[in-house]
Amino acid sequence: MSPVTTGAGRPVITAWSAVSSYGIGRPAFTEGLRERRPTVTGLGPEHAPTPDGTGCVVPSFDIRGVLGKKGTRSMDRVTGLAVTAVGSLLDDGERNRAVGTGEGAAFALGTTTGSAQSMMDFTRDSLTGEQPFFVDPARFPNTVMNCAAGQSAIWYQLKGPNATIAGGRTAALHALNYSRRLLGSGRARTVLCGGAEEFSPARAWLEHHASDGGPAAPLGEGCAMLLVEPHDPGDSGQPVLAELLAVELGVVIEGGTGPALVSCLRSALHRAGAEPAQVVAVARSGAPGPEGHEESEAVHEVFGAAGPADLTPTGLIGDTGAAAAAFQAAALLSYAADHPDTAAGRIGVITSVDRTGTVGCALLGLR
Structure with missing residues (x-):
């Protein structure tokens, strides 16, 4: 059996991080998987009401507590998860921030719809308010699916192409393929690539009504990000994973x-x-x-x-x-x-x- 060899110029993954129901960062995710520790739990009132009252959520995740008060007043959960995951990856090594930000640093994020909860809340406010336009304009960006990718680029100065790709459960594969094409065409120097999904009552009820009634895993949430770049044999500091x-x-x-x-x-x-x-x-x-x-x-x-x-x-x-x-x-x-x-x-x-x-x-x- 011959091993697989890395070819010059081919895309490689050099870093990754995750915000999951194990916690924030790569070490938390790796340890949780190593222990094969399930994370399903009963949900508190902040996640209610849902069909069965359980889920796999990021523990004690508070956007303002994690990211600070500046720029987070109207940030929704899926955007907070994505911005946190990107920051975790960039902070996981000096090289990550050096090659993963600035000019030529692209971003590709897989999604289903963005935040279903934000869409429903904003629409509800327009219907139940005294006037249809009595809504919080600061929350309107949350209703479009590219909000998380745009906020991530603003927070970390990602100045290359920025794309949000909708594809349901296959979305992150579409984002990975798009990253490959960006690098192959020379449109980007590096790509931060991944997928994000939030847990919310809106998503829980949508999934409940869309299911065929068979057994299903509890809903989870989080964001995982990969740093993808062309392989450079001349770069001895490139950590090819x-x-x-x-x-x-x-x-x-x-x-x-x-x-x-x-x-x-x-x-x-x-x-x-x-x-x-x-x-x-x-x-x-x-x-x-x-x-x-x-x-x-x-x-x-x-x-x-x-x-x-x-x-x-x-x-x-x-x-x-x-x-x-x-x-x-x-x-x-x-x-x-x-x-x-x-x-x-x-x-x-x-x-x-x-x-x-x-x-x-x-x-x-x-x-």
């Missing part, structure tokens, strides 16, 4: 979710010049309902039953929606750091499916 070997995305037209994902996986392996035997770990999205079952069957079909380690984080941190694929990438990178003898030179796989009919996968060459 993984190489982005391939990203494949598709839609279900006919034949179901499983066949579409199998096609994506096989195409990604072919594009990377890799074999299934080189895969050491798979992190599935763990989607609820029939899509999640078909996702599991597709992974089994391509890689076999006794093959890669299953690092699916959904059972621990909940269904994190648009942030799921970014957390799956973080799970693979955590595994590689904890198991260097097993993972180095091997491949980690991310798979994702969504009830809207989108599917996707990514192959990471672990270091």
Whole structure:
């Protein structure tokens, strides 16, 4: 079995961080996964009312307490999570801030709709107020899906291209693919890439009514961010954690979710010049309902039953929606750091499916 080698100029992940139900920062997420510690908990009144009163939320997350009072008066939860995650990544090493900010530093964020809670609250105020225009104008930016990405760029001086990509559970894979294209075309020097999702009563009720009534993981929230840049063999200080070997995305037209994902996986392996035997770990999205079952069957079909380690984080941190694929990438990178003898030179796989009919996968060459 030949190891995967990093090619010059190919995109690599050099840093990452996460804000999750384990807490703020990479160490909290890594420790929580290492312990396989579930985070579902009963919710306090600040998160009520919800269908079942449980969820996987970032513990004691107060935007003004974490980010300070300046510029946060009208900031909503998903924006606060994203800005916090970006700051955590940039503060996790001097090099991160040096290469990840300023001119040529792009930002790509996956989302579902932005903040459903902000949209509903603003609309409700326009309907219940004395006049339709008696609303708080400072909260209007929260109703558009690119608010979190725009605020992150303002906070940290990210002056390159700024994109928000809607795609449900596959959104962070779309953001990762967009990052690859930005770097390949020379439009960016580095890209901060990830996904964000908040827990809110609005989202909880939307998911409740959209479900097919089958078992589902508790809803989770958070933001995971990756620092992606071209590999530079001449830069001895570049800490390569993984190489982005391939990203494949598709839609279900006919034949179901499983066949579409199998096609994506096989195409990604072919594009990377890799074999299934080189895969050491798979992190599935763990989607609820029939899509999640078909996702599991597709992974089994391509890689076999006794093959890669299953690092699916959904059972621990909940269904994190648009942030799921970014957390799956973080799970693979955590595994590689904890198991260097097993993972180095091997491949980690991310798979994702969504009830809207989108599917996707990514192959990471672990270091």
